[in-house]
Amino acid sequence: MARRARDVYTEWRGGTCRVKWWTGEYHDDGRKRFESKGGFTDEDEAYDYGLDKMAEIRQGTSVSNRDGATLMSDWLDDWLAGMDHAHLTERAYRSAIENHIRPYFKKRNTAVKDVDVLAYRAFRKHVNNVLAEGSAKNVMMVFGMVLDDAVPRLLKTSPVERTRRRGKFKKKAKERKKDVTPESVEQLARNARIVFGQAGYAFVWTMALTGMRPAELYGLTREYCYPNWPSSDPRPDADEEDRYEEDLERYGQGGERMPAIRVERQVQYKDSELRFFPPKYESSRTLVVPPFLADLLEQLLASHDHRWVFPAIQGNSLGAINFDYTYWRLIADGAKERKGRSPRWDRAAIPEVPSFKGKRLYLLRHGHKAWLDEDGHSKFAVESRMGHEVPGVEGIYSSVTVPMERAIMKSMQERWEALQKRLGRAEG
Structure with missing residues (x-):
């Protein structure tokens, strides 16, 4: 073995040359740990290779033979x-x-x-x-x-080819959406009532007037819904005691306090079990509701004793069923009258809702955002209500005030009342 430089060695074995270099690590007994590469026919080439490996080790870009062999x-x-x-x-x-x-x-x-x-x-x-x-x-x-994430321990550089835009800009295709009208929401709500009762009617209007995500609605339980909340809040976080007291002052029953729903969780399946998880993006929030929806929710909770605010037909969470397939497609696309062997299986005909036929349930949430924008509400109040993070200085310094919430309640109530007048004229 010939020493050519500190911690880099070359040696000939048979007809080829091998180079060894120190990895910068030690064995348990204190000896330096070396790695090697053979197969060279030129000793200078082997030596240069060893120097290059030492340089990579100093620069932190080296991948050891042991790590490089990781499957x-x-x-x-x-x-x-x-x-x-x-x-x-x-x-x-x-x-x-x-x-x-x-x-x-x-x-x-x-x-x-x-x-x-x-x-x-x-x-x-x-x-x-x-x-x-x-x-x-x-x-x-x-x-x-x-x-x-394999760089630099297992790979020197990532082989991922990044897409770079070159040439003429091409706009991405967006989903084509029709305006969500109160009439279309009312028809969806009536259809939902045919499918799974009064819970269906309230479910549709609650999504349209709060913008809650489907999984948040599926997981909404009594203690987080008007008229029980905020007095029924489980108060699981000791660090939030100040907020709990403020919620009682702002949203509790009586006087000028505002009816509201508290979004604290959603339901999702994990390990074949329906479980609670924090809302998407940790977007816990309070959503004021207009008076007519507050009354609707109060009547709904009084009509059943299930844990879930919007129970499925069997009383379980809507998250435990394939809601899109089992309920939503009937609600949006319509269905013929059904006559079963037993009267309990009978179902009236369900008219289609053209603006939602073949469309996603999530568009009701989009519609709520559009209504808020049409009514000219504060951007911060709108984004907060939707469960979005507001970036920059606006997100740091702004807050949702009582007047902002009252304005949202008022505009949503006015939409409902205007709809009732139009429906009364049309049906009269």
């Missing part, structure tokens, strides 16, 4: 174990990995260091061949994060 499947285990995301995000990432990324690379026994640009393109081609465009894009997004 993609093992790295995916480490990556998943280090995730810290909201439940639905984690579920989506895990699905992409377990259903597409892991099977592909495990079958090929691929090491992380072997995933270069060509391997990345081959996987992208595979995904595009077996998945729809949107699903393929999501899988590649997760794969990109997995590879990015």
Whole structure:
């Protein structure tokens, strides 16, 4: 063995030369840990290679032989174990990995260091061949994060090819939406009443007038709904005692206090069980409701003894059923009259609602945002009501005041009253 520089050695074995370099690490017994590479036919070339590896170690860009041999499947285990995301995000990432990324690379026994640009393109081609465009894009997004996080320990650089816009700007296609009218919401509500009773009627109007997300409505329980809240608030957070007292002053019953719903959680499935989770983006918030909706909610809660404000037909949470398929498509698209073997299975004909036919339930939330904008409410009050974070100085210094909330209640009540007048004339 010939020493050519400190911690870099070359030696000839048979007809080839091998170079060894210190990794900067030590064995448990205190000896320096070296790595090596053989197969060189020129000693100077081998020596230069060792110097390059030492330089990479000093710069923090070196990938050790041991780390470079890590299999993609093992790295995916480490990556998943280090995730810290909201439940639905984690579920989506895990699905992409377990259903597409892991099977592909495990079958090929691929090491992380072997995933270069060509391997990345081959996987992208595979995904595009077996998945729809949107699903393929999501899988590649997760794969990109997995590879990015492998730098610098397992990869020197990420092989992910970033999309760069060049040439003429091309606007992305947006979902075509029709204006949400009070008449269309009323018809949806009446249809929902046919499908799952008075809870359906109140459910539709509550979503249209609060902008709550579907999973937040599915998980709404009595203690967080008018007229029980805020006096019935479980007060789970000792650090929020001041807010709980302020809520009683601002939204409690009596006098000038405002009726409201408190959004504290949503329901989602995890491990085959329906569970509570924080709202999307941790967007806990209080939503004032107009007087007619407050009355509607009070009557609804008095009519049943279920835990859920809007129970399904069997009394369980709407989150426990496939709401879109079981209820929403009937409500929006309509259905023929149904006669069953028993009168309890009979159902009146359900008229379609043209502006919602084939459309998503989520558009009711979009419609609420449009109504707030039409009525000229404060941007901060609108975004806060929708559960969005307001960026910049406005988000730091603004707050939702009582006059802002009263203005929202007033405008929503006026929409309802104007609708009743139009319906009265039309039906009279």
